[in-house]
Amino acid sequence: MRATSALLAVLGAVQDFGRAVLKPCGAPAGRISTFIEVPFRKDKQTVRPDGLIRVERGKREWTALVEVKTGNNELREDQVQSYIEVARENSFDAVITISNEIPPVLGAHPLALDKRKSKGVEVYHFSWVRLVSIAVMEREVRGIEDPDQSWILGELIRYMEHENSGALEFSDMGAAWTTVRESIRKGVIRKSDDEVQEVAIKFDALVRYICLKLGQRLGAEVLPKLSRKHQNNPHERTASLVNSLVEESCLSGVLRIPDTVGDLVVRCDLRAHQIQIAVTLESSGHARTETRVRWLMRQLPGDLEDVVIEAFA
Numbered sequence: 001m002r003a004t005s006a007l008l009a010v011l012g013a014v015q016d017f018g019r020a021v022l023k024p025c026g027a028p029a030g031r032i033s034t035f036i037e038v039p040f041r042k043d044k045q046t047v048r049p050d051g052l053i054r055v056e057r058g059k060r061e062w063t064a065l066v067e068v069k070t071g072n073n074e075l076r077e078d079q080v081q082s083y084i085e086v087a088r089e090n091s092f093d094a095v096i097t098i099s100n101e102i103p104p105v106l107g108a109h110p111l112a113l114d115k116r117k118s119k120g121v122e123v124y125h126f127s128w129v130r131l132v133s134i135a136v137m138e139r140e141v142r143g144i145e146d147p148d149q150s151w152i153l154g155e156l157i158r159y160m161e162h163e164n165s166g167a168l169e170f171s172d173m174g175a176a177w178t179t180v181r182e183s184i185r186k187g188v189i190r191k192s193d194d195e196v197q198e199v200a201i202k203f204d205a206l207v208r209y210i211c212l213k214l215g216q217r218l219g220a221e222v223l224p225k226l227s228r229k230h231q232n233n234p235h236e237r238t239a240s241l242v243n244s245l246v247e248e249s250c251l252s253g254v255l256r257i258p259d260t261v262g263d264l265v266v267r268c269d270l271r272a273h274q275i276q277i278a279v280t281l282e283s284s285g286h287a288r289t290e291t292r293v294r295w296l297m298r299q300l301p302g303d304l305e306d307v308v309i310e311a312f313a
Helices: 002-013 015-025 077-089 128-142 147-160 176-186 194-218 228-232 234-248 289-298
Strands: 031-036 040-042 045-047 051-057 060-068 094-099 122-127 250-256 264-269 274-279
Touching: 002 015, 002 031, 002 051, 002 060, 002 147, 015 031, 015 122, 015 128, 015 147, 040 077, 045 077, 060 077, 077 094, 094 128, 122 128, 128 147, 128 194, 176 194, 194 234, 194 250, 194 264, 228 234, 234 250
Parallel strands: 060 094, 094 122
Antiparallel strands: 031 051, 040 045, 051 060, 250 264, 264 274
């Protein structure tokens, strides 16, 4: 509960941070109030969501229930579904879930919730690393004018980045990673294997995590580049990764970084045990290959003795 209490307290205390988190959830720009473990009656039982957030602006009131998991604890569908029902019965606007689970697509939810049962209540998910990224962007890039609020947000960042907070970094590729690598080595990998889909989902989470961490360091919003089809349907994206893993023994993702010459392509070749990173850019326009190579050399530092340049006709 310490992580929940700290986060909700800072959401209400630091206006810019609170608005940055809640605006994408449909909340108005207003006074933010937060509460811990508010009890509700449901089916003759008492349920206690981890938190409640209320935003007031004029006569408008926006309310969301909050469910939080830390460490390796994962969200439970039955628990989240019960909070959705409580929200609907009380005419609340949303349910917000927070955990270390990272969906592959911004706006997607890690649980396969029944949309028919959540009708009238919006469901949003934040990973802890995304919340840390938002906090860093607000404090270090955009800036917090009030020095007290800036200090408070800095303390929240320091707390969430501590190993005991439960807001974990991306630690590994999951239990199925070793099994899938061994299956590729033996040439017996199949699309129907549950472990293959698990690794595909985990890889997309890794790409999303890299985007968030790189965005923190650059002070810019780095996003995975996905086709419209994959943005609208994360299951299609997972199926595409599964096909690539089975047919080519590879997983790949593309990072779109603002103000750079091109998108960054990351390709993981499990059979060759290689990670390839590439960016494509237009050359100087000269026709001769030698001139193009010289142009490329001028873009690189002079002390890269281990760099090999290959020209393909």
